Amino acid sequence: MKLAVVVQRYGADISGGAELHARYIAERLAKHADVEVLTTRATDYITWKNELPAGEERVNGVLVRRFPVSRSRNKIDFGHRSRWVFEHQHSIAEELRWMNSQGPTSPALIRHIRRVQADFDFFLFFSFRYYHAYHGPRAVPDKAILVPTAERDAVLGLGIFSPVFRGVRAIMYNSHEERGLIDSISKRRGPGVVVGVGSNVPDRPQPGRFKKKYNVHRPFAIYVGRIDVNKGCGEMFDFFQQYAARTPRGMDLILIGSKHLEVPAAPRIKHLGFVPEEDKFDAIAAADLLIMPSPYESLSMVTLEAWAMGRPVLANAKCDVLKGQCLRSNAGLFYENVDEFCEGLFTLESTGPAGLVLGRHGREYFRRNYAWPVIERKYLDVFDRLKRDPAAPGMDPLPGWLARRRRSQPPANDVLARTPGSFS
Numbered sequence: 001m002k003l004a005v006v007v008q009r010y011g012a013d014i015s016g017g018a019e020l021h022a023r024y025i026a027e028r029l030a031k032h033a034d035v036e037v038l039t040t041r042a043t044d045y046i047t048w049k050n051e052l053p054a055g056e057e058r059v060n061g062v063l064v065r066r067f068p069v070s071r072s073r074n075k076i077d078f079g080h081r082s083r084w085v086f087e088h089q090h091s092i093a094e095e096l097r098w099m100n101s102q103g104p105t106s107p108a109l110i111r112h113i114r115r116v117q118a119d120f121d122f123f124l125f126f127s128f129r130y131y132h133a134y135h136g137p138r139a140v141p142d143k144a145i146l147v148p149t150a151e152r153d154a155v156l157g158l159g160i161f162s163p164v165f166r167g168v169r170a171i172m173y174n175s176h177e178e179r180g181l182i183d184s185i186s187k188r189r190g191p192g193v194v195v196g197v198g199s200n201v202p203d204r205p206q207p208g209r210f211k212k213k214y215n216v217h218r219p220f221a222i223y224v225g226r227i228d229v230n231k232g233c234g235e236m237f238d239f240f241q242q243y244a245a246r247t248p249r250g251m252d253l254i255l256i257g258s259k260h261l262e263v264p265a266a267p268r269i270k271h272l273g274f275v276p277e278e279d280k281f282d283a284i285a286a287a288d289l290l291i292m293p294s295p296y297e298s299l300s301m302v303t304l305e306a307w308a309m310g311r312p313v314l315a316n317a318k319c320d321v322l323k324g325q326c327l328r329s330n331a332g333l334f335y336e337n338v339d340e341f342c343e344g345l346f347t348l349e350s351t352g353p354a355g356l357v358l359g360r361h362g363r364e365y366f367r368r369n370y371a372w373p374v375i376e377r378k379y380l381d382v383f384d385r386l387k388r389d390p391a392a393p394g395m396d397p398l399p400g401w402l403a404r405r406r407r408s409q410p411p412a413n414d415v416l417a418r419t420p421g422s423f424s
Contacts, residue, residue: 001033007126010039016150022126037064048103067109093404143389144168145296151296157415162186167395177320198372201308207286210309220252222287228260231291289348307362314344331362
């Protein structure tokens with residue numbers, strides 16, 4: 001069996017959620033099939049400019065082919081187009097121009113997919129919102145499997161994506177909440193499975209090594225990820241500083257990740273920046289709990305990693321996915337306001353009433369659902385099923401020239417607002 005993994009950017013040093021997800025899946029499936037990765041020359045998810053050389057290389061043993069991006073993102077143009085399609089009645093043509101403006105736009109990558117489609121059994125397209133995951137499935141609908149990594153944001157309300165959701169052979173969802181959201185908004189009824197992704201968690205992390213290296217002497221909660229207002233970090237800082245004022249002997253907060261938001265100069269908040277993977281896992285093992293403040297996630301790999309290591313999680317209740325994961329695992333708490341945030345920290349600290357118990361639940365939940373043999377088996381079962389079953393009729397064609405330009409599409413924000421969430 002020969003598989004292509006198609007993703008917007010790819011590399012051993014690219015740690016973005018969907019891109020890391022794609023790399024993990026490519027490397028794991030390479031044990032069972034001949035896998036190639038098809039991607040762009042970009043490394044920066046904001047500019048999408050060409051930085052890596054075109055052509056072939058091997059990353060951790062997997063063949064990677066890189067194709068040029070036709071233009072870098074113009075942030076002003078993209079912002080203008082986003083506001084228009086999210087807030088105003090618009091046309092399909094305007095949605096397509098929005099997608100081109102978003103990037104990474106790579107016609108060369110789509111031409112290659114068309115050219116080599118007979119060489120592959122299936123193409124796995126990651127991240128539904130990008131150019132390659134829209135035009136790629138339209139080029140090879142009978143062989144297209146989509147890993148959408150969708151969050152509850154306005155992009156899902158754009159009309160161009162529902163035909164792709166309905167037309168691909170199968171969808172590999174990250175969570176039950178993501179499946180419910182996509183199926184509701186697109187009216188999809190085809191094959192799909194909730195699979196998610198595993199993680200390369202070390203068997204024996206060393207929390208003492210982390211504490212010694214970074215001079216940590218007090219109990220702490222940890223945040224791992226991009227420090228960004230869109231990740232809920234601004235609210236987390238506000239809530240934590242109120243917790244620190246209320247609980248002078250409580251925990252500190254340690255942050256790991258790149259900074260896109262100013263970190264408060266507070267004595268109990270410490271930002272370590274980007275650290276090696278070994279240090280990250282040592283840090284999670286040393287923490288009392290992980291805080292996951294993001295209101296928008298399709299899965300949250302670091303949450304699963306914390307559970308794999310027996311650490312409980314305090315999550316933002318605004319995110320249906322995180323709330324659902326906490327309820328199904330019985331391994332985390334969630335908050336809607338500062339009082340619930342503070343109470344959650346008290347409950348989950350290592351000397352509190354529930355942290356160790358919920359941590360054990362998390363470890364078992366990860367083992368049952370996200371250990372690599374479980375993930376690999378789900379993918380292989382879908383491949384076997386699709387080989388047996390006839391392909392669906394195919395992708396709905398784009399409307400004609402005039403119809404594409406008719407402003408008949410509602411604001412994407414309105415479409416999303418009318419779509420119920422799991423806890424609505």
